[in-house]
Amino acid sequence: MAVRSAQCSNSGVTGTGTSGGASARPDEGTPVGRRIVLGMLGLGAAGVAVGAAVQERVDRALSPINRFLPVGGGFRYYSVVDRVEPRDAGDYTLTVSGRVRDRRTFTLADLRALPQTRIIRDFQCVTGWRVPKVPWAGVALPDLLDAVGASPAARAVRFRSFDGAYTESLTMAQARRRDVLIATDMLDGPVSHDHGGPVRLFVAPMYGYKSLKWLDGIEVGDKVVPGYWEERGYDIDAWVGRSNGRDDEPT
Amino acid sequence: MSRPGPRRQGRRGGRTILRFTRSERAVHHAVALLMIICLVTAACLYVPAIAAAVGRRELIKTIHVIAGFGLPVPILAGRLFAAFRADLRRLNRFRDEDWEWLRRRDRRAVIDGTGAIPVGKFNAGQKLNAAFVAGAVLVMLGTGAMLTFPGPFPDAWRTGATFVHDWLTLAVLVVFLGHLRYALRDRGAMAGMWDGHVDLPWAARHHPAWLSEQAATREPALRERAPREAAPEATEERGVPGP
Structure with a gap:
């Protein structure tokens, strides 16, 4: 090492002799x-x-x-836990509880028997990626809330995932929008496990993290509780283009 | 990893020359390790099938970010060593024979055991690789920092940073695999990086100008390894014109 540095600091600078192109003068x-x-x-x-x-x-x-x-x-696959145990469409259930007239547990067939809503909307992630024109289908959340007789005085709806960690909340006004779906289908087929199936939430006007995956519990209540991502700094009211410091085109 | 045959005899019982000092090799291995961690965790975050199989997004992300921010550290530390600094200077400079090396299809031609083009310690391909890696590390560091700490940046920039980070990842992967391929098919080059020394005949074939330059400075780095019957012998494996 010492030898080489000597060679570099001296001959490299001064030696411009005739030795031909083969010599390695580093500054040449x-x-x-x-x-x-x-x-x-x-x-x-x-x-x-x-x-x-x-x-x-x-x-x-x-x-x-x-x-x-x-x-x-x-789509990019995001899961917040080590592993999500897949749930079969056959024994899947969704429980709706809290301030409702009828606490009910829906099977996939029950959900399909309710009025169906189909929308085609872009899916926008808060990290920047966007999937254009995704077809979604399922039960519009207001239809489900009516089916269980949600109290008109209730102010919030909470969602729970069977991955054990993921939670989300909407205000009652947000939950009453017709473009908020309990989605059983996306991309013209059943919601796959990787996309959060068999049943997931789809909140069309908000960033993707509001569209909770692997949905198995809905609770009608009075308080908006910050969910998994919101505890990590994301906005609770996650309107696309009007939150999280972003100005994406609304979906 | 391990060189075939007992060390004492050298590979062909010949003499060897020091190519990379311990500090240089340490820098290389640290950068390589961090780069591999970055690439593997990137795949876990990014390729849908792998991401679905691995999950644990927070943990993987944390590892990726730490390895990424760590990448420049060994390179900066390497600058404390004269040998590393000297090699950086060599890598930086392109001379006539480098352009010739890039131009000619028979760039690896060997005449009487000596490379036809007077290649110095690094050939032009190695120089390009080093420059690309340096540039890529800096760009990935910059865009990665924007993605890790998105607060102060406008949204369009963040999307732009994602765009650059994503596409450059593919370029880095291609260059990384190319680097690995060239190394794996040349045991002499591998030996130089794993043990620091290369055989004289190998050096004569691949880096003739470097060898004669070392010889001119009274063979400082040459090292006796075995009885001196072995003068540089005729080329066997790689003595033919290259691709």
Whole structure:
């Protein structure tokens, strides 16, 4: 090591003799390495500046296949726990309790027997990715609340996931919107386990984390309780484009 | 990992030359380890099938972020060592023979046991790889910091940072696999990184200008390993013109 540093500090600077191109004087030649690094930094900064627009175009260009590409649009899988035990469509139940006239437990067949609502909306994640025009189907939450006779005086609705950790809340006004679904289908098929099936919440006008996965409990009450993500700093009223410091186009 | 045959005899009972000091190898291995952790955890966060199988998002994310912020540390620490600094200078500079090396298809041609192009300690491909890794680490660090601490940044920038971070990951993966492939098919190069020393015939074939430069400084790094019958011998494995 000592030898090499001596060679670099002395002969590297002074020796400009005739020894031909083969000698390794480290300070000779074009600093291409540095230029590449600086060029990449420039490209990176430019990418940060225009990336949002480019990604949108990439998503659109790839839209038939982007669900299968890691880069590009498509859903990304988020689970907050080690492992979620899959629940079979056959023995799935959803319990609705709290300030209701009839506390009820719904099977998947019960849910399908209620009036069905189908909507096509974008799914926007708070981390930036967006899946355009996702078809969703299931029971509109106001229809379910009517089916159990939710108290008109109640002010909030709470959702629980059978993953054991994920919870969410909506105000009663939000829960009464017709674009809030107890979704049994998405992407023209049953909600898969990875997407939070057999039954998940879909809150169309809000960021994805409000659309609780693996739904198995709904409680009508008076208090909006911060959910899993909200305890980690995300907004409780998660309107797309009007919360979490983001200005995405509303879904 | 382990070199075949007992060390004392050298690979061909020949002499060897020091290519990478202990500090340089430590920097390499630390960077490699952190890079692998980053790539594996990235796959767990990012590829839907793997993410679904692994779960534990918070934990994986924490590991990814720590490994990512740790990546520059060994490189900065390496700058404390003269040998590492000298190699950075070599990697930075492109000279005529580097352009020639990039241009020619027979860039690995060997004549009488000596590489035809007077390649120094690093060939142009190695220089490009080093520059790419340096640039990529910095860009990933910058965009990664924006994603980890999104507070002060406007939304469009955060989306842009996600975009850059995602796509550059693919480029890093490709270059990483290429680097691994070149290393795995050249035992001489592997030996240089694992044990620090390379055989003289290997050095003559791949880095002739570096070898003669070392010889000119009175063979400081040359090391006797066995009876000296073994003069640089004719090339066997890799003496043919390259791809």
